[in-house]
Amino acid sequence: MRDFLEFEKPLKEIEERIEKLTKSGPEKKSVQRLLRMLKSRLTKKELEVYGNLTSWQITQIARHPQRPSILEFVDSFCQDFIELHGDRTFGDDRAIVGGFATFQGRSLCVIGHEKGQGVKDRVRRNFGMPNPEGYRKALRLMKLAEKFNRPIVTFIDTPGAYPGVGAEERGQAEAIARNLFVMARLKVPIVAVITGEGGSGGALALGVADRVLMFEHAIYSVISPEGCAAILWEDTTKAPEAASALKMTGGELLKLGIIDEVIPEPLGGAHREVEVTAQRLAKSLSTHLSQLEAQTGDKLVTARYEKFSRMTALAPVSPLDTDHPDTN
Amino acid sequence: MAWFQKPTSSDPEKGKLKIVEGMWLKCTFCRGTIYRKEVERSFKVCPKCGYHFPLSANERIDLLMDLGTFQEWDSELMPDDPLTFVDSQPYPARLQVSQGNTGRKDAIVIGDGRIKGRLIALGVFDFRFMGGSMGSVVGEKICRAINRALEARTPFLLVTASGGARMQEGTLSLMQMAKTAASIARLDEARVPFLSLLTDPTFGGVTASVAMLGDVILAEPKALIGFAGPRVIELTIKQRLPDGFQRAEFLLEHGMIDAIVPRPHLKDTIDTLLNHLSPR
Numbered sequence: 001m002r003d004f005l006e007f008e009k010p011l012k013e014i015e016e017r018i019e020k021l022t023k024s025g026p027e028k029k030s031v032q033r034l035l036r037m038l039k040s041r042l043t044k045k046e047l048e049v050y051g052n053l054t055s056w057q058i059t060q061i062a063r064h065p066q067r068p069s070i071l072e073f074v075d076s077f078c079q080d081f082i083e084l085h086g087d088r089t090f091g092d093d094r095a096i097v098g099g100f101a102t103f104q105g106r107s108l109c110v111i112g113h114e115k116g117q118g119v120k121d122r123v124r125r126n127f128g129m130p131n132p133e134g135y136r137k138a139l140r141l142m143k144l145a146e147k148f149n150r151p152i153v154t155f156i157d158t159p160g161a162y163p164g165v166g167a168e169e170r171g172q173a174e175a176i177a178r179n180l181f182v183m184a185r186l187k188v189p190i191v192a193v194i195t196g197e198g199g200s201g202g203a204l205a206l207g208v209a210d211r212v213l214m215f216e217h218a219i220y221s222v223i224s225p226e227g228c229a230a231i232l233w234e235d236t237t238k239a240p241e242a243a244s245a246l247k248m249t250g251g252e253l254l255k256l257g258i259i260d261e262v263i264p265e266p267l268g269g270a271h272r273e274v275e276v277t278a279q280r281l282a283k284s285l286s287t288h289l290s291q292l293e294a295q296t297g298d299k300l301v302t303a304r305y306e307k308f309s310r311m312t313a314l315a316p317v318s319p320l321d322t323d324h325p326d327t328n
Numbered sequence: 329m330a331w332f333q334k335p336t337s338s339d340p341e342k343g344k345l346k347i348v349e350g351m352w353l354k355c356t357f358c359r360g361t362i363y364r365k366e367v368e369r370s371f372k373v374c375p376k377c378g379y380h381f382p383l384s385a386n387e388r389i390d391l392l393m394d395l396g397t398f399q400e401w402d403s404e405l406m407p408d409d410p411l412t413f414v415d416s417q418p419y420p421a422r423l424q425v426s427q428g429n430t431g432r433k434d435a436i437v438i439g440d441g442r443i444k445g446r447l448i449a450l451g452v453f454d455f456r457f458m459g460g461s462m463g464s465v466v467g468e469k470i471c472r473a474i475n476r477a478l479e480a481r482t483p484f485l486l487v488t489a490s491g492g493a494r495m496q497e498g499t500l501s502l503m504q505m506a507k508t509a510a511s512i513a514r515l516d517e518a519r520v521p522f523l524s525l526l527t528d529p530t531f532g533g534v535t536a537s538v539a540m541l542g543d544v545i546l547a548e549p550k551a552l553i554g555f556a557g558p559r560v561i562e563l564t565i566k567q568r569l570p571d572g573f574q575r576a577e578f579l580l581e582h583g584m585i586d587a588i589v590p591r592p593h594l595k596d597t598i599d600t601l602l603n604h605l606s607p608r
Contacts, residue, residue, distance in 0.1 A: 161555065161556075162564075163555070163556030163561045164556075164561060164565055165573070168555060168556065168561070168573070168574060169582050170582070171582070173536040173554065174540040176536040176537075176555070177535075177541050180509035180537055181512060181513045184510035201502070201505060201537075201555070204502055205536075207506070208509075220502075221498065221499055222493045222501050223493075223495055227560075228415075232415035232416065232495060233416060234416075241415075246411070246413075246498045247411045248498065253499055256410065258500065258503060305511075308503060308510050309471065309510070309511075311503040311504075312467065312500070312504075313408040313409075313410035313464045313497065313500055314405055314406065314407070314468060315406035315407060317404050317406060
């Protein structure tokens with residue numbers, strides 16, 4: 001049985017009835033008729049529920065406990081994956097996994113947040129919230145990829161970088177800043193995919209890429225809707241309002257020029273058909289990597305710099321507003 | 329006229345220094361009663377406990393730059409409202425309040441000027457403007473200052489005071505981190521020195537991008553500097569934070585910054601550093 005989100009309750013009832021009937025003896029004609037009726041009602045209801053999702057509902061899908069992650073995607077469309085561990089300075093952060101894998105005949109470096117599956121694994125992975133050593137491991141692997149001229153694909157899915165005492169002591173801010181700085185100049189293709197939650201600086205630290213792709217029900221934001229509601233509305237129950245105000249879904253970010261492509265998901269979310277989702281991602285990755293691999297490292301770096309430089313929103317300057325010397 | 333000779337009655341930050349009958353001030357840190365003229369003469373540092381009171385961007389520029397050498401760039405750059413963001417009030421309304429209070433279009437001043445005769449490019453955050461938060465204009469102005477430093481091969485000094493990224497510009501403000509870091513990376517490749525001076529407070533997306541990327545990172549005494557705010561950390565770990573956590577002294581202890589420089593020595597220290605780092 002899958003996990004149902006709050007807003008999926010109407011679907012849960014129908015699905016449970018279908019399951020019960022299917023078990024009880026589907027050979028009877030009356031049962032079959034009832035099943036057909038329920039299934040068509042389910043399809044209709046699904047379109048109704050999923051057809052017009054709010055930003056807050058999308059946030060819940062992005063955070064779904066069964067949301068596919070880097071390990072499932074790599075398992076689906078890569079071969080010979082070998083995970084590499086540790087930052088060579090402090091430790092190995094399980095909130096980020098990285099290594100090399102074969103994708104359509106080429107070796108590439110894969111790095112991503114991993115929230116884990118099941119309580120034990122999730123705790124071990126700190127629910128996908130990295131400490132500085134996670135980012136430094138990622139950095140080490142990215143430099144390794146550049147050294148051996150391998151493209152990099154990152155999978156972003158984190159509530160954010162971990163806000164803890166140790167994280168501050170070991171330089172969380174520096175670790176993130178260093179990744180942005182180095183990624184901006186790496187002379188190999190970089191494709192970033194926001195698969196679930198793109199939580200602020202902790203997400204961006206894997207996100208300075210030539211192409212930034214995003215799943216239909218993923219989010220990418222400067223702050224969580226709950227955090228934003230707490231600060232600006234001084235009321236965490238306003239998270240749904242904050243979610244929509246922050247414009248953090250794929251379609252909205254595509255319009256703002258922050259991401260390059262939205263990858264459609266199966267109805268109801270990626271977790272409902274992981275393999276279909278993975279194949280769509282593989283197809284998109286294949287296209288982007290082929291395009292990027294045709295370019296020289298220098299050209300990639302220049303284009304990447306220009307791409308991020310364009311991300312700005314300035315008001316038009318009125319002709320009356322001339323530059324005046326600063327007066328106190 | 330130098331900032332310390334100006335009447336403080338026009339200083340919008342006077343609320344920080346509690347005034348006791350005109351001549352005397354009360355230090356917000358040690359609560360000691362201090363003679364106003366003495367504080368002003370000592371660069372707004374408490375003579376009793378050494379606490380560094382916040383400086384406005386103009387005061388900071390007057391403190392660092394040779395008299396009359398600072399020329400501001402791009403002061404006309406105006407923030408937009410790309411998300412048409414409304415919380416308890418619309419973003420443009422919040423901007424208007426800050427613009428009225430500070431006389432600036434956004435939370436940073438950039439320009440060039442001389443430190444002991446040497447031309448440098450300078451950026452100074454203005455914390456009074458929406459907590460010095462970094463949105464498109466702040467990010468853009470930092471990059472423009474860097475680009476001019478790159479062209480003219482003049483060192484770049486950035487003085488930070490910021491709560492982090494500006495939420496009202498959403499993911500676009502997050503991208504200013506990538507954008508400024510990418511510009512700094514170009515400066516780095518060109519071997520043009522970049523000094524970062526962290527002042528109280530410097531947090532979030534500003535710390536986690538341009539601020540921590542200095543060739544040399546300096547901080548003012550007791551400045552609060554970090555990634556996550558102390559309240560967020562306390563809520564996460566459900567414990568009280570130790571005394572001195574995230575102060576400049578704590579960062580120095582943990583190897584995150586190069587030096588803590590008291591205000592009266594700032595100009596000399598920067599000059600000496602640039603002597604060491606400038607191309608021969």
